[in-house]
Structure formats: structure tokens, C-alpha cells
């Protein structure tokens with residue numbers, strides 16, 4: 001059982017490394033834009049463009065704040081819970097609904113480590129309104145404490 005767990009743990013990190021590598025590589029090859037399902041350009045798309053790789057203003061990232069809903073939240077939640085090592089190097093939180101009180105609470109939980117938080121936006125379609133709303137809330141929170149949000153986001 002221990003061997004199985006170790007094998008799964010190794011696979012977990014291989015998948016995480018693989019996904020992060022390709023997301024960063026693809027993002028640096030092309031500016032990723034957030035577009036709604038209507039196909040019209042989003043008015044906020046300028047700040048939603050990122051210039052990867054993300055960087056932490058305080059040397060390294062210590063936690064992850066993911067924004068996604070439905071399958072885009074359940075998948076990462078499953079991987080994080082099922083395959084995480086005993087002492088995960090990064091705390092992972094997921095904003096997966098539009099309850100503002102809950103979102104505020106999750107942002108407050110980032111505490112002084114907001115500067116070392118990597119924000120990951122997960123979506124398949126590219127235009128889920130709930131995910132956009134969560135993203136706007138997180139953006140405002142980073143902006144309010146003077147952090148350069150665009151540098152800490154991967155989407």
C-alpha cells in the first residue's frame with residue numbers, strides 16, 4: 001500500500017510539473033486572452049492577459065488559489081486531495097462558487113501570504129461567468145493591497 005501511495009505521489013508531481021510546464025510554455029508563445037462565449041472581446045481582457053512565467057514578489061510561492069467551477073474545480077480538488085503528499089509544499093484553496101461572503105473568507109484566509117500566492121484560473125470553455133466573477137473579486141483583493149496581480153496569475 002505504501003508503494004502504491006508513493007507511486008501515485010510521484011505521478012501527482014509529474015502531472016503537476018507537466019501541466020505547469022506546458023501552460024507556461026504555451027502562454028509565453030502566445031498571449032492568452034479571456035473571451036466570453038459570445039465571441040466578443042472582453043472589456044477587461046487587457047489585465048487578463050498574462051506575461052508568464054508568474055513570479056512571486058517574495059522569492060517563492062507558498063500557496064495556490066485556484067478559481068474554477070464545476071468540473072474545473074472538482075478535477076483539481078480530486079487530484080489535490082487524492083494524490084497530495086503527506087506534507088504538501090503548497091497550500092491549495094479553490095474558489096468554486098459565487099457566494100461573495102465565502103470568497104471574501106477564502107481571500108482573508110490568504111492572510112499575509114497573499115504576496116506569495118499563485119493564482120490559477122481553470123476553465124475549459126474560456127468564458128464561464130462564475131469563474132470570471134471570482135477572478136474579478138480576487139483581482140480586486142490583490143489590487144487593494146498593492147500587489148501586481150498580473151504577475152501572480154496563471155490561466
Ligand SMILES: O=P(O)(O)OC[C@H]1O[C@H](O)[C@H](O)[C@@H](O)[C@@H]1O
Pocket residue numbers: 069070071072122123124125126127128131
Ligand atoms: O470549465 P468551464 O468551461 O469553466 O465549465 C465549468 C462548468 O460549467 C458549468 O457549471 C457546467 O455545467 C459544468 O459541466 C462545467 O464543468
